[in-house]
Amino acid sequence: AQTVTQSQPEMSVQEAETVTLSCTYDTSESDYYLFWYKQPPSRQMILVIRQEAYKQQNATENRFSVNFQKAAKSFSLKISDSQLGDAAMYFCAYRSAMWDGGSQGNLIFGKGTKLSVKP
Amino acid sequence: NAGVTQTPKFRILKIGQSMTLQCAQDMNHNYMYWYRQDPGMGLKLIYYSVGAGITDKGEVPNGYNVSRSTTEDFPLRLELAAPSQTSVYFCASIRGEGEAFFGQGTRLTVV
Structure with a gap:
């Protein structure tokens, strides 16, 4: 069975x-x-960025980028020029690309990292 | 585009009561899911459906039931509510190989 681990329960960053x-x-x-999902206090799950395993190039979305290391099974999220609105829970999630197995596209989530942004 | 609509947003139940959480999507997605989120934990799969008339259990199905009579709707039924079912519930749908779309969540408290 697949598992996802986020080892940082909380993180803090200075604005910018x-x-x-x-x-x-x-x-x-x-x-x-x-995937990386953002969950602000409103509870809404917002997709931040996605990476296909067959792509070697790291995904980028504006200030958000990932460092995908397939052999190491590592998928870190970098947030540049942090803003107050980035404060939220961030969840890393895995989804199999095989749709004929038992997973049927289910997302497997880590426990999340709570990010605080200091002004 | 409404996306995934989930109701209610909040609910307080007494132990032993029953209720149905509603979920509807207007994107014609075949795959739909119910998750629960407990404090300090990620989301865990309760039930999922790969199309109308087809449902299956996820990781934590005990105490819940689902049905899928149409592509659009995927209600989650709680029978005999227990304090252990206090949680935030999310409905989601996926289009093929694309991203998951989530409802806004239901905060359920069982007292």
């Missing part, structure tokens, strides 16, 4: 600085997707 959130995962599959 850069912060990196860690995520490791365990799988025997070669084809899968990885």
Whole structure:
């Protein structure tokens, strides 16, 4: 079974600085997707960034980028120029690319990292 | 585009009561999911559905039931509510290989 581990329960960053959130995962599959979701106090789950395992190039979305290390099974999120609105829980999630197995596209989540942004 | 609509947003139940959490999506997604989120934990899968008439258990199905009579709707039924079911519940749908779309969540308290 796949697992996702976020080893940092809480992180803090100064406004305008850069912060990196860690995520490791365990799988025997070669084809899968990885995601970072943001959950602000409103509870809404917001997709931040996604990475396909077959792509070697790291995904980037504006101030958000990932460092995807497939062999090490590591998927960290870097937030540049941090803003007050970035304060939230961040969840790393894994999804198999195989749709005929038992997972059926289910997302497997880590426990989350609570990010605080100091003005 | 409404996306995934989940109701209610908040609910307090007494032990032993029953209720249904509603979930509807207007994106014609076949795959739909119910998760629960407990404090300090990620989301855990309760039930999922791969299409109308087809449902299956996830990681934590005990105490819950689902049905999927249409592509759009995927209600979650709680029978005989227990304090252990106090949680935040999320409904989600996925289009093929794309991202998951989530409802706004339901905060349920069982007292």
